[in-house]
Amino acid sequence: MADLTFIKKVVETQAKLSIGEWELFSSFIEPVKLPKKEFLFREGDVLRHLAFVNKGCLRYYVVDPKGNEHIVYFAFEGWWIGDMDSFFQQKPTIYYMQALEDCELFLFNLPNFNRAIDETAYGQFFKKATAQSYTATQRRYAEQNTLTAEERYLKLVENKPEIFQRVPHHLIASFLGIKPQSLSRIRKLLSEK
Amino acid sequence: MADLTFIKKVVETQAKLSIGEWELFSSFIEPVKLPKKEFLFREGDVLRHLAFVNKGCLRYYVVDPKGNEHIVYFAFEGWWIGDMDSFFQQKPTIYYMQALEDCELFLFNLPNFNRAIDETAYGQFFKKATAQSYTATQRRYAEQNTLTAEERYLKLVENKPEIFQRVPHHLIASFLGIKPQSLSRIRKLLSEK
DNA sequence: CGCGGGTTTGATGATGCTCAAGCCCGGTGG
DNA sequence: CCACCGGGCTTGAGCATCATCAAACCCGCG
Numbered sequence A, B: 001m002a003d004l005t006f007i008k009k010v011v012e013t014q015a016k017l018s019i020g021e022w023e024l025f026s027s028f029i030e031p032v033k034l035p036k037k038e039f040l041f042r043e044g045d046v047l048r049h050l051a052f053v054n055k056g057c058l059r060y061y062v063v064d065p066k067g068n069e070h071i072v073y074f075a076f077e078g079w080w081i082g083d084m085d086s087f088f089q090q091k092p093t094i095y096y097m098q099a100l101e102d103c104e105l106f107l108f109n110l111p112n113f114n115r116a117i118d119e120t121a122y123g124q125f126f127k128k129a130t131a132q133s134y135t136a137t138q139r140r141y142a143e144q145n146t147l148t149a150e151e152r153y154l155k156l157v158e159n160k161p162e163i164f165q166r167v168p169h170h171l172i173a174s175f176l177g178i179k180p181q182s183l184s185r186i187r188k189l190l191s192e193k
Numbered sequence C: 001c002g003c004g005g006g007t008t009t010g011a012t013g014a015t016g017c018t019c020a021a022g023c024c025c026g027g028t029g030g
Numbered sequence D: 001c002c003a004c005c006g007g008g009c010t011t012g013a014g015c016a017t018c019a020t021c022a023a024a025c026c027c028g029c030g
Helices: A005-011 A019-027 A084-089 A110-119 A122-146 A149-159 A169-176 A180-191 B005-011 B019-027 B084-089 B110-119 B122-146 B149-159 B169-176 B180-191
Strands: A030-034 A039-041 A049-055 A058-063 A069-075 A095-099 A103-109 B030-034 B039-041 B049-055 B058-063 B069-075 B095-099 B103-109
Touching: A005 A019, A005 A049, A019 A110, A049 A084, A058 A169, A058 B122, A069 A169, A069 B122, A084 A110, A084 B122, A103 A110, A110 A122, A110 B122, A122 A149, A122 B058, A122 B069, A122 B084, A122 B110, A122 B122, A149 A169, A149 A180, A169 A180, B005 B019, B005 B049, B019 B110, B049 B084, B058 B169, B069 B169, B084 B110, B103 B110, B110 B122, B122 B149, B149 B169, B149 B180, B169 B180
Parallel strands: none
Antiparallel strands: A030 A103, A039 A095, A049 A103, A058 A069, A058 A095, B030 B103, B039 B095, B049 B103, B058 B069, B058 B095
């Protein structure tokens, strides 16, 4: 059986599950390995699972009509990933989720996930965690207009310095909303100071 | 008593409430009038309610460290509004919510809202509606980088033409992520075709 | 009638993109 | 073991988009 200590710790940041609830919740987990470069889902898929990242890292991105990829977020250990709209409404997603390293994921299918929400205190976790990342996405959206590329870069260096060791720079550029050339120039300028 | 036909119709798009559930749910509603220019909440407030917009329209915005306002969305009739993170975690918000017209809102406080989720099929509505707007926010975030200002303007004209009659143009510019001057120029260019 | 907020228009400038070329480095095959 | 290939990173020159600064205009309202 997979090691569940990490996911337990994460869920317990927002909700206390009784022993029985935890037993039910953990029985829903389907552990899978996702090798580097493989996709958890692609545009057009109807999501059959939401997932918890126990190990590794992935990118979540969308391809616009002009063919440009745009990375919405990177997901590292401890993140919940998926397109909730596609998952709950069982309709096709417009997003891609690709492993950037060999990953270990814990999958939850829809009936089980609904049971976890309705029958255990995981519902509390889910509500709060969703609200939090929703508000965070709104904030990031606003920052895209109010901050310059350099300021967004510095913020990332501040918040997640490891990312530059784990993720190629052209993907980080896409995440920051700029081209690889621009990221390179920003780094050069800053290093000259 | 306020007219509940509209909110009932909206909730029923995603969930069927029994007669008893609807009675409980509607007993939670606190109708209030919010006059034009007044605030439902401001930065620093801990949200005591989420709200449904039965009539009128509002803007939801954030002020960045440089003092620039950035409108995250306009809320019209049928929208649910608030900062869920502030509401569920009872922590201060960074957002402002201001009426742009005389509004009629239906408020829900935290204990009642939690009861609605846990004890009625409103929980289904909430889960799906939240997932939908979360995914929509992510899409809008991506579009901020992939579309030009003109393309975003045309998209708004397509999706919500009435907005130009109801909301001053400098606020629409803020929503589109540009300055009023730029919006004016875009409109001029397009009208010359 | 004049004030003031909102919109328009013009001139200039900064930020980040495009196009293009060169470089670095790890992996592969001879 | 070395030559070659290719992806990713860097650098340069010119360009597009949108911001900034500034002024004029429009119009509703006191």
